[in-house]
Each structure stands twice: as structure tokens, then as C-alpha cells.
Amino acid sequence: MTDTVSRAAVIDGKAFAEGLRARVATLAASFEQAAGRKAGLAVVLVGDDPASQVYVRSKGKQTVACGMASFEHRLPAETSQQDLLALVERLNADPAVDGILVQLPLPDQIDEQAVVDRIDPNKDVDGLTPVSTGRLALGLPGLVPCTPLGSLMLLKDRLGSLSGLDAVVIGRSILVGKPMAQLLLSENCTVTIAHSRTRNLPEVVRRADIVVAAVGRQEMVKADWVKPGATVIDVGINRIPAAEEGKTRLVGDVDYAGVSQVAGAITPVPGGVGPMTIAVLLRNTIVAAHRNAGMPLAEGTI
Ligand code: GUN
Numbered sequence: 543m544t545d546t547v548s549r550a551a552v553i554d555g556k557a558f559a560e561g562l563r564a565r566v567a568t569l570a571a572s573f574e575q576a577a578g579r580k581a582g583l584a585v586v587l588v589g590d591d592p593a594s595q596v597y598v599r600s601k602g603k604q605t606v607a608c609g610m611a612s613f614e615h616r617l618p619a620e621t622s623q624q625d626l627l628a629l630v631e632r633l634n635a636d637p638a639v640d641g642i643l644v645q646l647p648l649p650d651q652i653d654e655q656a657v658v659d660r661i662d663p664n665k666d667v668d669g670l671t672p673v674s675t676g677r678l679a680l681g682l683p684g685l686v687p688c689t690p691l692g693s694l695m696l697l698k699d700r701l702g703s704l705s706g707l708d709a710v711v712i713g714r715s716i717l718v719g720k721p722m723a724q725l726l727l728s729e730n731c732t733v734t735i736a737h738s739r740t741r742n743l744p745e746v747v748r749r750a751d752i753v754v755a756a757v758g759r760q761e762m763v764k765a766d767w768v769k770p771g772a773t774v775i776d777v778g779i780n781r782i783p784a785a786e787e788g789k790t791r792l793v794g795d796v797d798y799a800g801v802s803q804v805a806g807a808i809t810p811v812p813g814g815v816g817p818m819t820i821a822v823l824l825r826n827t828i829v830a831a832h833r834n835a836g837m838p839l840a841e842g843t844i
Contacts, residue, residue: 550774550805553696555814559821562695563608565844566824570609573831581831582611583641583667583823584633588626588652589619594645601643601820608824610831613639623652627660634662640831641667643823646717664834667826670716678724683841685826690722692818693754693775694729700773700807701752705730710747712736712763712795713756718777722754743767755795765800774801774808777815 574580583605587598598614605612615629626648633642642665648654663673669687677684697704709731713719719735726733736746738757744767747753755763756777768774778795794811802808809815825844832839 550802551700551807552802553700553773553775553807553809553814555692555696555809556817558696558699559692559817562818562821562825562844563604566610566821566828567608569828569832569839569844573828573835574609576837577831577835579638580609580611581640581828582613582638583643583827584613584615584636584639586615586617586626586629586633586642586644588617588621588645589649591647597820598645601823604820604824605827608828610824610827611638619649621649621652623656626652626657630657630660634660634665639665640834641665641823641827643668665830667823667830669721669826675716675721678721681728685830686725687717687721688819688822688826689718689756689777689815690725691826692822693722693777693815694725695822696809696815696818697752697773697775698729703729704752706732707751708732708734708749709752709754710734710736710750711754711756712743712747713754713758713777715756718756719754722756726752726754753796757795759795760793761795761797763796763801765797765804768801768804770804771806772804774805775815776809776811779811779816 570581585598585601587594602612602614633639642661644657658670661671663671666674666685669685674685678686709726711719711723714735714737723733723735736743747767748769750772752773754775760780760782774796776794776796780793781790782793784791792812829839
């Protein structure tokens with residue numbers, strides 16, 4: 543490493559998420575005043591996946607800290623699809639619930655899409671129902687998946703207008719890659735979606751002014767894949783063995799040590815996109831609550 547090598551600016555998702563949660567809390571307080579009830583988020587967890595349990599606990603805590611009501615439903619791993627659908631129907635009908643999130647993945651006996659399809663689109667704070675995904679594809683306002691929306695917020699905070707920039711999204715999942723590409727397209731980026739079958743991936747990525755890595759492969763994006771000065775958003779969260787025996791640590795889909803010598807700006811893991819996901823979930827919940835109570839917030843309020 544020499545002095546002539548530039549170091550990327552670190553995009554502080556933790557700080558941005560704190561600010562977003564503070565804005566949600568302000569809106570949650572005024573909502574409670576006006577509606578005579580708290581905005582409410584229901585989270586459904588089926589089974590005992592340890593990572594999912596950590597997320598769900600964290601979601602509950604942050605929901606309450608923002609002044610909203612949290613309803614947690616923990617069901618055994620052997621829950622039937624019928625019972626889960628019945629719970630979703632109850633939550634759809636419950637006027638205290640503004641947002642419903644069914645934690646994924648679900649156990650094998652359950653058809654995930656069938657469950658997501660049953661969520662009332664007005665309560666779809668995860669943005670995964672066909673109505674929400676359709677509205678996003680059409681460029682209509684609606685509820686957008688949390689991780690891509692959080693990533694877009696970080697990009698716009700860093701770059702201002704994204705218009706005309708070349709963006710490469712690596713990964714085509716329903717939860718991140720596809721909605722991310724739609725969002726970037728609606729910001730007038732020239733968007734490429736790359737995936738496991740893409741030929742000459744390093745070459746494709748090297749064209750990008752904006753790289754969003756969401757593949758779930760540890761440290762896959764290397765320094766020589768990245769155009770100097772590009773903005774790199776690392777959505778990956780991979781747990782790997784740490785140097786110390788028996789310990790683990792988190793790494794992203796981007797080789798941070800190398801890429802941070804080339805990029806203009808980069809999100810760290812942890813502390814980049816991760817904290818944004820729950821903050822945007824809370825944001826989506828307060829947006830849905832206002833709409834469901836007949837007092838919709840103007841577009842761009844939060
Ligand atoms: N599992 C991992 N991330 C998510 C998410 O954003 N939403 C849901 N429902 N499940 C997840």
C-alpha cells in the first residue's frame with residue numbers, strides 16, 4: 543500500500559439509521575396524538591432459527607423505542623400452513639396492526655409465497671406482496687422492501703442525484719436484487735442486474751459508478767473489479783470463523799480491505815446497510831399507519 547492510493551469514504555449506515563429512527567419517533571408521537579392509538583407492527587416468527595430470533599428481538603425493541611406498539615407472534619417450527627394463514631388473516635383484520643412482517647425463511651412445509659400473498663397490501667411493510675412489487679415495477683408509490691430502500695437512501699445521501707449513473711446490482715433476489723434494480727431505474731440510473739450466470743462478472747462490475755453487492759458470497763467483490771471512485775453498497779452479511787478459536791465475525795460480499803483502497807465510498811459490514819433494514823421497516827410502518835388511519839403522509843415526508 544502506498545500514499546498515492548486513495549481511501550474510500552466510509553458510509554455510516556448506523557448513524558443514518560439512528561437519524562431515520564428519530565424521525566420515525568417524531569411521526570409516531572404525532573400519529574398517536576392524532577389517531578388516539580399507537581402505530582403497530584406485528585412480526586411473525588415460525589421456528590427457532592437463531593439468526594431470525596436475534597432479528598425479531600431487535601425489531602421488537604426498536605419498534606417500542608420509536609413509540610410504536612410491537613406484537614410478536616412466535617410459532618413452533620411444525621406450524622401448519624393453514625394455521626399460519628389463519629394468523630395472517632387475524633392480523634389483517636386487527637385495527638391495532640398497521641404493519642405485518644412474516645420473518646423469512648419459513649420451514650419447508652410452508653409455501654412462502656402463499657403466506658406473503660395473504661398479507662393485506664396496506665399492511666405490507668416488507669413490500670413483498672404482488673401488489674407492492676407490481677406498484678414498484680410500475681413506478682407507482684407504495685411500500686418498498688426495507689433493505690433496498692435503505693441502500694437507496696444511503697446512496698442518495700452520499701451522491702445526491704443518481705441520474706445517468708451506471709449501476710450494477712449483483713444478485714437477483716426478491717428481497718433485495720430485483721427491487722434494488724427497480725429503485726435505481728426509477729432514479730434514472732442505467733441498471734445492470736448481474737447474477738451467478740453472468741459472464742465476465744468482474745468486467746461488468748468495473749463499468750459501474752454504483753455497485754450493490756447482494757449475493758451472499760463472502761468477500762466476492764475484489765478491488766480490481768471496482769472502478770476507481772465508485773460507490774459500493776455491501777448488502778452481504780456472512781458469518782465466518784474469526785482468528786480466535788471458536789469465535790465468529792461478520793463479513794460482507796465485498797472484500798472491504800481491498801475495495802476500500804479503490805472505491806470512492808463504501809458501506810462497512812457491520813454498520814453499513816444492516817442497521818438500515820430495521821430503521822426502514824419502522825419507517826414503512828409509520829407510513830402505513832398514517833395511510834391506514836386516513837391521514838396519508840405526503841410523498842417524501844420521510
Ligand atoms: N429475512 C431476512 N431479511 C428479511 C426481510 O427483510 N424480511 C423478511 N420478512 N424476512 C427476512
